Amino acid sequence: SQKIEQNSEALNIQEGKTATLTCNYTNYSPAYLQWYRQDPGRGPVFLLLIRENEKEKRKERLKVTFDTTLKQSLFHITASQPADSATYLCALASGGGATNKLIFGTGTLLAVQP
């Protein structure tokens, strides 16, 4: 069956360090992958999208990689700040691009300590 895995354990890092979050999937061939941020009691907010033919995407302090051979995406936050503390969700396209349906992982909680 199709499965998306994110580390369920919280990731604790020191301010200024690089946070790296992992998203692994099985039995998928997604056309693209998205990352969202979710703060407690709020809806997810879109951060980045990466296509299957892209290896890496950057936006300010954020970087996403997509390895379709390993079936894995890595999400990096450089020079992390306490304000980056949140749950980060990865989401994979289900079906072709025109359907725009997403399958979400369970998320990883990031805690950045000052």
Add this chain to the structure above:
Amino acid sequence: DADVTQTPRNRITKTGKRIMLECSQTKGHDRMYWYRQDPGLGLRLIYYSFDVKDINKGEISDGYSVSRQAQAKFSLSLESAIPNQTALYFCATSDKPQAGAYNEQFFGPGTRLTVL
């Protein structure tokens, strides 16, 4: 004002009651979605609609129904609520993608529903 709004924000109800959750958007998007979020299970798709006349079941539609009253409004109903429908419910919207493009989803603030 928020682009995607949900009402109510919190609701406590009893088993067997009929409940409607409402979603409105001002983004002008054709596509709307309903998800539920449970601890350890992540976001799961209940129903989605690509336009007013196109409504589709998602991963977990049993026990739920929807109505797309207009482009901007998409309601989720629990015909006879049961305790395992206690969850955080999110509405989301997205624009129809251009050919070869993929669009992000915009989420509302959520409705916390408790069924006793």
